[in-house]
Amino acid sequence: MAEFRKWTVQHDSERSRIADPPGFDAAAAREQADGSSSGRAAGTGSKLPLAKRQEALQHAATAPFKQVAMLCFMMWMSGSTLHLFSIMTTLSGIYQPLSAILNAKTAFPPDPEGELDTTLPRLTYCAIHGLGVAFAVYKINSMGLLPTHLSDWVSSMRPPAVLEHAAGSLLR
Structure with missing residues (x-):
């Protein structure tokens, strides 16, 4: 006779005494365990790629x-x-989204079955990261680090005239 341990449970003998929970389909569970079904129920083959997308x-x-x-x-x-x-935060704000956009192919690998089109999710992914890059470029421009005038590139050109002046004072 087999030796039983103190904390073991024999599922085979208890299976006949315990009722299945509501909504449990024993036939579907057997098909999934056997691997005979391809994972698709009858009539849902056309909805599966839409659900995946x-x-x-x-x-x-x-x-x-x-x-x-x-x-x-x-x-x-x-x-x-x-x-x-x-400056470091802004450079990180450029580097991280750009590297995510360049690695979008690994984030959305092609479907081996050829049923799933990942173009729209990949474009959405790149657009979200593109907004991050756009904000970082705006931030660099507001810091004055973005070369916007010809005098930023050529030293012999005169810089543009300053249109604003700011002054602070203390009231006593």
Whole structure:
């Protein structure tokens, strides 16, 4: 006779005494365990690629929105003065989205079955990261680091006339 341990459970003997939970389909569970079914129920073959596309769009394409929003918030909070922290934050705001856009092919690999089109989720993914790059470029421009005039490139040209002056005073 087989030796039984103190904390073992024999599922085969208890299976006949326990009723299946509501909504449990024993035939579908047997098919999934046998691997005889390809994972598709009858009549749902045309809806499966649509469900995969929606899942890829919702989860993979829009997932970096929170990350890009946090990065933009950090760039905004760093200020527009020329400090090491604000420059490093802004450069990180350019590098991270650009590297994510360049690695979009690994984030959305092609479907081996050829049924799933990942073009729209990939474009959404790149557009979200493109907004992060656009905010970083705006931030660089507001810090005055973006070369916008000819005098920024050629030293013999005169810089443009200053249109604004700011002065502070203390009242006593």
